Amino acid sequence: MKKRTAEPFKIKAVETLKMLNDEERKQALEKAGFNTFLIDSEDVYIDLLTDSGTTAMSDKQWGALMVGDEAYAGSKSWYKLEKAVKDIYGYKYVIPTHQGRGAENLLSQLMINEGDYVPGNMYFTTTRAHQELNGATFVDVIIDEAHDSLLDHPFKGNVDLIKFQKLIDDVGAEKIPYLCLAVTVNLAGGQPVSMKNMREVYEICQQNKISVMLDATRCVENAYFIKEREDAYADKSVKDILKEMLSYSDGCTMSGKKDCLVNIGGFLAMNEEELYTRAREMVVLYEGMPSYGGLSGRDMEAMALGIYESIDDNYISHRIGQVRYLGQQLIDAGIPVVKPIGGHAVFLDAKKFLPHIKQEELPAQALAAALYLDSGVRAMERGIVSAGRNKVTGENNVPKLELVRLTIPRRVYTNNHMDVVCDSIISLYEKREQIVGLKMVYEPPTLRFFNARFTPLSVNGELMS
Structure with a gap:
């Protein structure tokens, strides 16, 4: 007989729910x-x-709110968040934003030129809106299986490499600033991308000098599916799988309101110094100083802890x-x-x-x-x-x-x-x-x-x- 399990937490506070007739x-x-x-x-x-933003925070996160450094520049809380992102996600540079669409706005303005094409493994609403507002055409390169709701495929979020290569051949790599890879794919049903597919996509992009920018909003969930469904990763921790996943990219947008376990916040991360320098300049215009990006110190404290809690x-x-x-x-x-x-x-x-x-x-x-x-x-x-x-x-x-x-x-x-x-x-x-x-x-x-x-x-x- 399989033993039942319960929540890995206990309840310390309750909110009464209203029940209408x-x-x-x-x-x-x-x-x-x-x-x-x-x-x-x-x-x-x-x-x-x-x-999005509806997570119940932990006792440690609530406690962290009390030590938030609300300095306008050089906040101690910012350095904690920056360290957490570098430790767990592995990117070299981080720009805080008020939430994920703030990061999408920055990325789209920084990387897209009028007439560009941005391929992706199925669209997401705000992501595509920012891409189109900046003059790009979104092109769906997800595998066909993703569009069949009844098909039980382990990695419906995978990029169709043939579709992607055809787009490169048709429009030219110079018209594709980056591939937007969602992990997991929301509108396909929260479906994951395999490690094998991420590796193959990254190789194609490197050969054609195209960046890979992840929508990493639910990347921890994607890592869990890889652990379950790719034999080579069965004995690896979610933390280690996640680090390898993100190594097959050049940067990411993140809504901290999901896998970072907080009610507000996000960031744009990247490995290229020149892109980081431009992002630091632009974030001041749209979000705030590069050391808070539209967030309070207490929110950055909570998100830093949430990043570590999410990989448990x-x-x-x-x-x-x-x-x-x-x-x-x-x-x-x-x-x-x-x-x-x-x-x-x-x-x-x-x-x-x-x-x-x-x-x-x-x-x-x-x-x-x-x-x-x-x-x-x-x-x-x-x-x-x-x-x-x-x-x-x-x-x-x-x-x-x-x-x-x-x-x-x-x-x-x-x-x-x-x-x-x-x-x-x-x-x-x-x-x-x-x-x-x-x-x-x-x-x-x-x-x-x-x-x-x-x-x-x-x-x-x-x-x-």
Whole structure:
């Protein structure tokens, strides 16, 4: 008999959750324009909107807040953060930013010229937005298997080397400033990249004088999957695997709000001194001094500790295990989800969940809204709404995957909460034909999924018939 395990922590403080009744949830959803991003936090029972900045910090991190050095320049807390990044990630130079998109902004402005191409293993919303705003065209070079939700492939985040080489041949290496490699790949379902693939990609880039810049936001989760799925790494620590992973890159953007286990913060790291010098000059314009980059000293203290805590093998094993706990229950119940279960979230396949709703009627947005209406669980759409519009034609980008992301915050919920989520989804699946599609009634010009508003495509304006 396999022994059950529990969380590798104990609870010292609790936050009371508000539990609305059916009518109250309906009113809150309508007020939010059927966009889960616009629902007030106090009206949410279990919040699976994102794992970004929603981590529960450790006792040591909370204690570190009290010793933060808030000096405007040369903060002691900055040097602790810089040391942690160099120790664990191995890069030579570090620029702090207020969060990951601050680092994306700096990188895009520093490295992209008008007319460039930036290949990547599937887009991410803010990353692509910064690339396009600076004149680049994003090119998806992920393997085809990533677009098949039912395919159980161990490394769906891998770059297709043939696609990548074709892009180099077609546009010329001089038009590709860097390859953006996400580890793991969020919109593919939190899927990892293999060490073998990272090594091969880096070799191609070195041969063609193209930089490899990682989106390292969930790199610790990627390292854990390598430990599990590549035989040569089974006996290595996550820490050692992570260091080798990052050695196959020239730098990274990092949102500290995920694997660094804090509520705010990020950084841009690199190995090239000239790029670092330019980044130091630019960060002053957009973020703050190079020794705080938009962060308080106390936040840098917490992030430095979080970097070390994140590579604890017991922590990351529980982290991945809790996501799988929810995912496996849904698989056992016949719910269509992206396989294999990824590192930070379970992704519902909205096309297969709601086959009666056409993709242009926004099935993922409708399913996320229906989940909140059913139980007060907040998830988010990752489909046609998130994909935005083609910058040339103005037409909707139509992704092959139309997903609802159930994103699990780190060290926040117990498996009992996951059981509640599971029960609600199974209940919805049993009455799925009652859910109707949505139409967008307000569309922001960029990153529309944050602030768009919707209305049900039903005569009476109800989401469920």
